[in-house]
Amino acid sequence: MSEYNLPHGDVDFHVSSAGKRCKTHYWISGELKSGNTPLVVAHGGPGSTHLYVATHIELTKTHGIPVILYDQIGNGLSTHLPEKRGDADFWTVQLFIDELDNLVEKLGISDSYDLLGHSWGGMMGSSFAVRQPKGLRRLVLASSVARMQDWMDAGQKLQKGLPQDVQATISKHEAAGTTDSQDYEQVMEVFYSRHICRVQPLPSGFILDNEWMAQDNTVYHTMNGPSEFHIQGSLKTFDVVSELHKINVVTLVTNGRYDGAQDSVVKKFLNIPKVKWVHFAESSHTPHYEEPERYFKIVGDFLTDDSF
Template identity: 30%
Template sequence: MWREIKPDETRTVTIDGGHKIVTYSFGSGDDVLFLVNGGPGLPCDYLREAHSCFVDQGFRVVAFDQLDCGASDRPNDPSLWTLTRHVWETEQVRQKLGLGKVHFLGHSWGGWQAVEYALTYPENLASLILSSTVADMPQLRAELDRLKAALGPEAVAMMQRHEAQGTFSHPEYVGAITVLNYRHVCRLQEAPASVMRSLSNWNMAPYTTVQGPNEFTYIGNIRHWSRLADLHRVEVPVLITVGQHDEQTPACALEMKLRLKHAELAVFPNSSHLPFYEDPALYYPVLQGFLERNRRTPR
């Protein structure tokens, strides 16, 4: 169960090109759970606090603030805000920390990185956890349109008008997004403190460039990305986790499972995009069981 644990080590590494990345390490086990969080532009507080408890199972848990967020450097260079460059950055962090093969857990945007990482650096993986994520943006965009449609035709027409005009800050549009966020991002009445810390320090510039103005409108440089056709190349065991009400929907999760050779899929009925906070009694046993079955070093 998640709880606040102070990092055993907070270390700054300098990646090629001179930028500094701040990393957080918990425990000292030989098996490394390597966390790459959502965003982009979001500090890693919410994901590292939710998973640092795996030190109790003998894992070393490692997270980092991606470039342009949290405590890491903020060069504010839009040319760096691409999926490919962020995957390279993630590999730089793994190398600089000397982590060896890792159990790579990518959540949301971190899951898109996880898919690309598995196809680019397969030799560095012990297992892969795709948490509330997708491998095909066209499918996700269609699913998001379906979620929007549940607001009713008048609301959809209003949202389409504002999206066409670029008036994303209009109160009626913001109101619709607020409802969707509650239904499909976090259904808790009060978000955990770690989530609020991440959200309060969100750098929206890379987020807008890569994704778009909000969680339900993909007009950034990622909008056409798809790796479904390549998932058969992933050889390591894969766990896919998704909330029943997740914005990155169970339909998207199923499509990944059908393309992967060695995949398990867990759907959590009481959660949306943050099952480790919304449905912890079901989430943690699933992840713990998968990690135990795929440890590199027996306990």
């Protein structure tokens, strides 16, 4: 399901180790043959859906940019594989790079497209871009991470700013291995309301996205772990810093003042040769909800203005 009435469909995605036929579900805002370079938006998580980044279709209205949203494999309306829970050899960064390659090819845009990756989507997107894929024109890394250790370090510092009772509850459950308890989930909401999305009540896209993740957290559990700063999954050792110099497209990096992706996290992306960094002073992890007018103007101008 989607909040927006957009044309949508599936593309087949062959994954030999999946043991069954897989598909990627996508949505399109605008006309792919309009003459304007289409933008593919890769959502975060890993394990979220397109729903919380669906507001990027605003770029179609403001800048005439065709926008492609999609649910990554294991999530939303794409193929779910709960039987692969805990299988770190299956849920790899390369799997999602292959899925993105397949999507742009099947949609017929592989000769020219832009890519925006939010959070984990930017981790995958930067790993995708260092391979210098044919057709990639511009890259946006929104509140993303080049080295997971930086994200964990920033998370620990932000945790110290939480109320003492919240800190104590988080520490108790992480030490006891009871991070699947309702008590832990409730106190984590305090962290999320400060450093993930400061808009309250939560936007409907966020709520719908959370509902999907509650139904199946296979990908998040395997690759990330129980929470945003208690990283126990396969991404714990993620580090693309040494390869960032290989990115050969103009890149925009964004983050917020209260973001889990603090300045100390995103500054590693300045190793990209052609890069612009924009900071959002009133936002946390989701400036597209917290400062939408400024955010979409900056992203839209970046994608359409050849002077960048």
